[in-house]
Amino acid sequence: MSTPLSILDLAYINPGETAGDSFRASVDLARHAEEWGYRRIWYAEHHNMSIVGSSAPSVLIAHVAAQTRTIRLGAGGIMLPNHAPLSVAEQFGTLETLYPGRIDLGLGRAPGGDRQTLRALRRDPQSGDTFPEDVLELQGYLTGRSRIQGVDATPGKGTDVPLYILGSSVFGAGLAAALGLPFAFASHFAPAALDEAVSLYRREFQPSEQLDAPHVIVGVNVVAADTAKDAREHLLAAQRRRVIQLLGRAGVEVPARAAEGVLETPAGKQVLQHVEQEMACTAVGTPTEVKDYLDRFTDRSGADELIVASLAVDRKAWLRSLELLADVSGTAGA
Template sequence: MSAPLSILDLAYINAGETPGDSFRASVDLARHAEAWGYRRIWYAEHHNMSIVGSSAPSVLIAHVASQTRTIRLGSGGVMLPNHAPLSIAEQFGTLETLYPGRIDLGLGRAPGGDQQTLRALRRDPRSGDTFPQDVLELQGYLSGQSRTRGVEATPGKGTDVPLYILGSSLFGARLAAALGLPFAFASHFAPGALEDAVALYRSEFQRSSQLDKPHVIAGVNVVAADSEKDAQEHFLAAKRRRVIQLLGRAGVDVPSHAARTILETPAGKQVLQQVEQEMRYTAVGTPLEVRGYLDRFADLVRADELIVASVAVDRRAWLRSVELVAEVTGPGDA
């Protein structure tokens, strides 16, 4: 592989599962990924999504860290405007104290949900405007150089938990470059500005105490299987799950008996076009086909690291996909 691989675990809650089932699957994935040589696993903060269990990344990170030994774990990411920087510094300072050298802190400025969810979180719609200042405040708490007189993070002070800026636009790229931080682009679901954002980040990057040269992480979906036919069937199921999720958020009820035929309905066909655009960067096929795709994708944006999201719905296929990718890539190798 031209770039090392990490994993994005969205803690999916599939039909017939509970959040507890999802968390047990996340622990199982992490234990296997550690043995297979993956560099890190990140968990994303989402709210009010019935199929996503990672609404509290720091809690999930703590649980998975307690069940593993060496793999790095982090947020991909914490939606910082939903929280006070001091609170996040204390949470991740606690994690770093408990599991030294294993914790990452990826930061985003989106709400992690819709406008109604934003109100339920008691979030001011304008809170994202102060994201750059909030990142600096958080960084100060973690480095032990607080920007708020008389206030320090305990735990947190001096832990220097590494920060990453997450984004899907030029805004995140410019901020990461200005602060000299690694930049992770959410191309696994928002691919539109990928190449422009990465080019901007590289051209404007300023060295910092954390990083002396640009570091780009690009998200990509994977569906690897032992046969091309199986991979395509699992990919179709993943698209179907996403269509049903989006229809549900729009207030359209999809009866369980109609789930397999939803893509044949007018509403399903319309939403499917959006889903296929979101999932533009998806590696589907046999292990060697997936490896070839990942190599080409990494070269496209000169990615320093790829973070892969296994999107197969079937649990065995979901885990097997990650295993097959490891077998043909040597995920920790650069």
């Protein structure tokens, strides 16, 4: 596989774990991924989700960067409407100053949480409408060409932290194309508009100081194991975790003793259909089977880079899945 591979670490807090356990696992993964040759690791901003620990990506990036040497680290992404562009520029300017040449900044316009969470974040529900202007304001701080007279980001000014536009629709694709920025599509959970979005981005791309040609990063789930049977079992566990999470958000609590059988309940079966649609872009099986899937997926999507999320719930299997992928792909960061 010649397509560069990167990792999306969702910082899951698995049953019986704490957030601290999740962060230790993220450090362990990053150290291994560095050895295995992955290009970058991104962490996504989520709020009010009991199974996701990456609510503060910039802090997590700093923690992991301090315990690794070379791998690129970034946000995939920061939900910009939740933040003042100046504050984001200062945070990532600080990171770039501490770890030069290793920091990425992916930007999304989604809230990263539900309506009640928006209220708790003091976020205006309409703030996403100014996303394009906020991206340009943030870019100005990082390049040293502030759009607000007399206001600079310190640290941040002149660090030129590379920006990436994230999206699951044609809106993000169009914006990334107009601004001449790399585009990362979230097909690992929202695959429906993948082909349309990538086509639009490539067709409308305008070169910029940061990027002279289109660059598409496509998200895809991976469950690789030594046997196909093991891989299927790990996928089932991941689907079960997601179903329980969605049921919980709908107010249906699943007791631990009932977790194993949740997919057989009427409510579980109904939610599972949605989860299977979310996970439509998932490579499952032995390393060879996973590689074959990813090769076909790359050809179909036109991706310049794949960012993979290991779905395995078991920590050893989660790490092993990414190791097997690196092994079968040759040099992952080629």
